[in-house]
Amino acid sequence: MKLRSLGLALLLTTASPMLLPATAPVAFAQQKQNITLEDIWQKGTFSAKSVAGFNWMKDGRYYSSLAKGDLVQNDVTTGQPVQTIVAAADLKLPGQAQPLPVDGYSFNADETKILFSTATEPIYRRSSKSTFYVYDRSTKQLVLLSAGEGKQLYATFSPDGKRVAFVRDNNLFVTDLATMRETAVTTDGELNKIINGGTDWVYEEEFEFAQGFQWSPDSRQVAFYRFDVSAVPEYNMQEWGPLYPQDYRYKYPKAGEKNSTVGVSVYDVAAGQTVKMDVGPEADQYIPRIGWTKTPNLLSIRRMNRLQNKLEILHADARTGKTDVVLTDTDPAYVEVNDDLRYLEGGKQFLFTSEKDGYRHLYLYDMKGKLVRQLTKGNWEIASIEGFNEKKGEVYFISTEESPLQRHLYSINLKGKGKTRLSEAGGGVDVVNMSPDTKYYLNYHSEAGQPQVVSLRNGQDGKLVKVLEDNAALRQKLTGYNLGKLEFINFKTDEGVDLNASVLKPANFDPAKKYPVLMYVYGGPGSQTVKDDAGGGIAFTNYLWHQLLAEQGYIIVSVDNRGTGARGSAFKKSTYANLGKLETQDQAAAARYFATLPYVDKSRIGIWGWSFGGYMTTLALTKNPDLFKMGVAVAPVTNWRYYDTVYTERFLKTPQENPQGYDDNSPVQFADQLKSKLLLVHGTGDDNVHFQNSVAFVDAMIKANKDYQTLYYPNRNHGIYGGNTRLHLYRQMTNFVLQNL
Incomplete structure (x- = not known):
């Protein structure tokens, strides 16, 4: 799991973001209510409505969704169902009284067949296994995809809809839907040895994909x-469970240790033959992306060296395996991988984003890697490419042009001209789901403290077609709660560094009083906690919890230190090879800055964070023992030697090359300096940031004879969730803050 994310469960909870305003007009005089932990974690008091389960259909006018077991077609302009594609009653197997409990689906290209998944079991953050069925809309037949033993992963139609590829037991299979004949493409897959068609743990977590195969556009390979x-x-x-605990073993390459050896092959369906692609003689490298171009038999492969400061785009002949390097992107620190590489129709050009001019911008290349032109430029960044209109030659992208705290949709043509903001004027953050033909897009707009508004918009000019959800009922409900106002500020540290911060004050804030301050930190490379939205998932629930603490008389502050994102490559990569040093200096400088404000009690400043934020918390407490009164560290890294290769070495090199970078800013090394009250929290089943990190820090504190409090959650992963877990966790953290700050 990516260190700045908190697990599969949190991704599921953010499908329908819940947002609320920091301030709202009072409709009539009434007694204001206080937020409770039960409101946040049990009752769903502030759940916002959304347009969830949205899947564009081939006609950009419609989308599909599951509704009470039925698969329904909806009109995007009204949000209303227009027909039932598959009724739940049609999803019954012979001899079964009840329909299949479907939990997911996908169409083939012409939408005549549907893959339904059932009994899905999550594995890690992006991987899961299911039992799949194929449904034919014309015959209404429901057929089991595979009669083989065990569930399947990543079942995917070929573009022509005639076959389905999937993974089972680390092998790749292809099923011919006309005969339901299943062919094993590979046979050497074995747990903890060989993986075909999927990825290993560290690729899934840090390169952010789990499915390790792709059909060619012509369905032949x-x-x-x-x-x-x-x-x-x-x-x-x-x-932990019954009488004897069970061991769970999996491959996890810690910094400096051996990685998987990775290869890429192409299977020809008709010939039944496999050709290995030439990815070079170096085994200790990464292949973070593969994808088909618009040219038949031409595969695109991205290759990186282990230090991740050089990325190469290779074009491979799928018939022979021969490859050519067409583009190389380098950086003194590191190059990041994303999904913004787009090949254009006609097979002559591709789009690519790079930070080579100091900010992530959009470039157009020919197929030999020759630069045609840089399409965007300025002291701002492209966050993502959202679509491309082939006929008009226009690219749609989200950028930070207005502010690092905001995200808005723009378009520009392939000549680098006609850049147009499609998002409405104003602040906030726009999250876009654009139809494949770019005619429409769903816009999920939020601003700090405001419930999201979901609207359908015209893809050509951004004009409103229809508001699909405005959360008016939630807005009215929130007028009855004591909510403080979230403000954004910028200040200069004693080193002269400009930092962005958010400040949440109590609703009844009195500038004549002195308030304790609790700082919320994440601070990891490329991240942001200071944005003009109310967030989703953990960001949203933390916002609610911070409002609860503000009701108790606390000011809540969050600061984006050096190393965080949206402010250019130099700001983000200033922490390279010395992770934790500048970040902690900035958090300490922020604490000193807020301590100078007349309404802050400088003797009562605390800090808390989760994951990388837990690391920052423990390091801030041990390196600044007289500055912070208390801290709460949840699932922290305490020694980067314990974390995975891809993430850690990207920012620190290997421990063999840069031992000081690992040791000089490890909280374990400074445990003897701890003076603050500390609550250390960890799940024993954390497959991402291992429980080992907290064990090592506790051992160091014991050796230093330091007092601390610990809270561990049996078998919980990095997200620490399930049942009453979150309610319990936040109750303990609330009590700790109230008692110690």
Whole structure:
């Protein structure tokens, strides 16, 4: 799991973001209510409505969604259902009284067949296994995809809809839907040894994908990954339960240790033959992306060296395996991988984003890697490419042009001209779901403290077609609660560094009084906690919890230190090879700045964070023992030697090359300086930031004879959730803050 994310469960909860205003007009005189932990974690008091489960259909006028077991077609202009595509009653197997409990689906290209998934089991953050069925809309037949033993992963139609590829037991299979004949593309897959068609743990977490195969556009070939994980060291977690705990072992490459050896091959369906692509002689490298171009038999492969400061785009002949390097992107620190590489129709050009001019911008290249032109330029960044209109030659992208705190949709043509803001004037953050033909897009707009508004908009000019959800009922409800106002400020540190911060004051704030301050930190590379939105998932629930603390008389502050995102490459990469040093200096400088304000009690400043924020909390407390009165560190890294290769080495190099970068800013090294009250929280089943991190820090504090409090959650992963877990956790954290700050 990516260090700045908190697990599969949190991704699921953010599908329908819940947002609320920091301030709202009072409709009539009434007694204001206070937020409770039960409101946040049990009752769903502030749940916002959204347009969830949205899947564009081939006609950009419609989308599909599951509704009470039925698969329904909806008109995007009204949000209303226009027909039932598949009724739940049609999803019954012979001899079964009840329909299949469907939990997911996908169409083939012409929408005549549907893959339904059932009994889905999550594995890690992006991976899961299911039992899949194929449904034919014309015959209404429901057929089991595979009669083989065990569930399947990543079942995917070929573009022509005639076949389905999937992974089972680390092998890749292809099923011919006309005959339901299943062909094993690979046979050497084995747990903790060989993975075909999927990715290993660290690729899934840090390169952000789990499915390791792709159909060619003409459906004739399947390109797939092969991971040899045999040499990767295993991590062992105990799963607590019955009389004897069970061991769970999986391949986890810690910084400096051996990675998987990764290869790419192409399987020709008709010939039944596999050709290995030439990814070079270096085994200790990464292949973070593969994808088909618009040219038949031409596969695009992205290759990186282990230090991740050089990225190459290779074009591979799928028939022979021969590859050519067409583009190289380098950086003194590191190059990040994203999904913004887009090949254009006609097979002559591609789009690519790079930070080579100091900010992430959009570039157009020919197929030999020759630069045609830079399409965007300025002291702002492209966050993502959202669509491309082939006929008009226009690219749609989200950028930070207005402010690092905001995100808005723009378009520009392939000549680098006609850049147009499609988002409405104003602040906030726009999240876009654009139809494949770019005629329409769904816009999820939020601003700090405001419930989201979901609207359908015209893709050509951004004009409103229809508001699909405005959360008016929630807005009215929120007028009855004591909500403080979230403000954004910018200040200069004693080193002269400009930092952005958010400040949440109590609703009844009195500038003549002195208030304690609790700082919320994440601070990891490229991240942001200071944005003009109310967030989703953990960001949203923390916002609610911070409002609860503000009701108790606390000021809540969050500061984006050096190393965070949306302010250019130099600001983000200033922490390279010395992770934790400048970030902690900035958080300490922020604490000193707020301590100078007349309404702040400088003797009562605390800090808390989760994951990288937990690391920042423990480091801030130990390096600044007289500055912070207390801290809460949840699931912290305490020694970067314990974290994975891809993430850690990207920012620190390997421990062998840069031992000081690992040790000089490890909280374990400074445990003897701790003076503050500390609550240390961790899940014993954390597959991402191992419980080992907290064990090492506790051991160091014991050796230093330091007092601390710990809270561990049996078998909970990095997100620490399930049942009453979050309610319990936040109750303990609330009590700790109230008692110690």
